[in-house]
Amino acid sequence: MNILLGITGGIAAYRAAELARTLTRRGHVVRCCLTDAGSRFITPLTLASLTGQPCFGANPDYHEWRPNPVIEHIDLARWADVAAVVPATADIIGKTANGLATDLLSTLLLATTAKVLWAPAMNKAMWAHPAVQANVATLKGFGHTLVEPVEGLLACGEEGAGKLADILDIADAVEALAGPSHRSFLGRRILVTAGPTREDLDPVRTLTNRSSGEMGVELARAFRNLGARVDLVLGGELPAPWGIETHRVRSAQEMLEACRKVWPDADGFVAAAAVADQRPEACAPEKVKKQEGPENLTLVRTPDVLATLAGEKRSGQWLLGFAAESEEHVPNATVKLQKKHLDGVLVNDIGGGRAFGHQANTLLPVTAAGQAEPLGPLPKDQLAKAVATWWGDWLASR
Numbered sequence: 001m002n003i004l005l006g007i008t009g010g011i012a013a014y015r016a017a018e019l020a021r022t023l024t025r026r027g028h029v030v031r032c033c034l035t036d037a038g039s040r041f042i043t044p045l046t047l048a049s050l051t052g053q054p055c056f057g058a059n060p061d062y063h064e065w066r067p068n069p070v071i072e073h074i075d076l077a078r079w080a081d082v083a084a085v086v087p088a089t090a091d092i093i094g095k096t097a098n099g100l101a102t103d104l105l106s107t108l109l110l111a112t113t114a115k116v117l118w119a120p121a122m123n124k125a126m127w128a129h130p131a132v133q134a135n136v137a138t139l140k141g142f143g144h145t146l147v148e149p150v151e152g153l154l155a156c157g158e159e160g161a162g163k164l165a166d167i168l169d170i171a172d173a174v175e176a177l178a179g180p181s182h183r184s185f186l187g188r189r190i191l192v193t194a195g196p197t198r199e200d201l202d203p204v205r206t207l208t209n210r211s212s213g214e215m216g217v218e219l220a221r222a223f224r225n226l227g228a229r230v231d232l233v234l235g236g237e238l239p240a241p242w243g244i245e246t247h248r249v250r251s252a253q254e255m256l257e258a259c260r261k262v263w264p265d266a267d268g269f270v271a272a273a274a275v276a277d278q279r280p281e282a283c284a285p286e287k288v289k290k291q292e293g294p295e296n297l298t299l300v301r302t303p304d305v306l307a308t309l310a311g312e313k314r315s316g317q318w319l320l321g322f323a324a325e326s327e328e329h330v331p332n333a334t335v336k337l338q339k340k341h342l343d344g345v346l347v348n349d350i351g352g353g354r355a356f357g358h359q360a361n362t363l364l365p366v367t368a369a370g371q372a373e374p375l376g377p378l379p380k381d382q383l384a385k386a387v388a389t390w391w392g393d394w395l396a397s398r
Contacts, residue, residue: 001028001081003081004032004083007042007047008037021050033108077111080112083108084174085117090120090127093120093136096109114178115143115145115178116142118146124162147165147170181226186226187229189231189265191230192230193232193234193235194213195212195238196209196212196213199278216234218381220232221241229245231244233255235255264312266317271306281300282298307340323346337367347364365390
């Protein structure tokens with residue numbers, strides 16, 4: 001994807017370097033356009049070095065990158081799939097909302113037909129001013145996307161709404177705007193579970209597992225970027241991804257209850273959470289002292305989230321499960337596929353602890369038709385994209 005990153009004159013401009021690097025590492029082509037004020041906070045050389053692409057606007061040497069004469073604002077406007085203004089000051093917001101073209105960035109924002117994203121950053125009083133809010137409403141009326149500033153410590157020393165949003169959230173928002181959709185997911189609603197569950201023994205101690213939830217969160221992002229509306233039921237401590245309805249849970253029972261609220265209206269379910277199989281029979285209301293604690297714990301079964309939803313499956317819905325296996329991978333996955341009436345299972349080889357805490361992973365897809373080609377080894381974000389694409393193709397072929 002071709003991403004034009006507009007950088008204006010706010011102290012948060014230095015964080016645009018991190019965004020440029022993040023998007024470049026995700027495989028996108030990023031070109032930066034600096035305003036004169038933006039170039040006082042970050043240099044064209046820094047941005048060009050991070051992206052490997054020319055930096056336009058406030059760089060007197062950028063013609064060295066483009067030996068043939070072109071009309072820059074039209075050329076860049078046509079080149080971009082997404083134009084993201086980060087940080088967006090009150091000045092550039094006001095210019096674009098009112099059709100003003102006073103420099104390269106403001107001019108190409110009027111000329112582009114690409115999708116446009118704004119990530120404002122400014123003093124809290126400026127952000128709350130009626131004129132700024134009216135201009136923001138105008139931009140939304142144009143169909144532009146807004147990643148709102150967050151609460152935090154501002155450069156002026158005040159606390160309040162005006163701080164640039166998290167860079168990973170902005171990167172997610174950019175990818176969601178112009179990612180290639182898949183016909184199997186466009187306009188569909190998908191329920192995804194991720195992370196561990198925790199079953200409390202007392203207010204301090206808990207039974208849990210080593211799952212981070214990273215793979216499930218990346219799957220939620222991948223399905224969203226292919227056009228789906230995603231509901232994420234998330235255990236653990238990972239931050240919720242931008243633009244995804246996230247339901248925080250702790251126990252297996254809470255996960256089941258959250259899923260059952262969404263499942264009747266969903267088209268599919270991706271069960272990527274590591275749900276505890278047992279819980280303590282009782283949770284002590286106070287911390288149990290070492291000397292008073294029992295030598296043996298009585299455990300009882302937790303609800304089987306995937307099996308329960310499979311039993312409530314209506315015509316047209318699908319279920320994709322995961323199986324963490326250390327041996328007999330395909331036979332065990334086939335048993336799970338048949339027993340729980342799933343449409344597909346992704347086998348995660350955890351032999352030697354490979355699945356936990358490792359950035360690169362491999363998944364083995366199994367359907368009623370048998371074993372498919374392995375996916376990976378890949379970093380989890382790329383593996384999630386591969387899974388979503390494979391599953392979309394499989395659904396389309398049915």
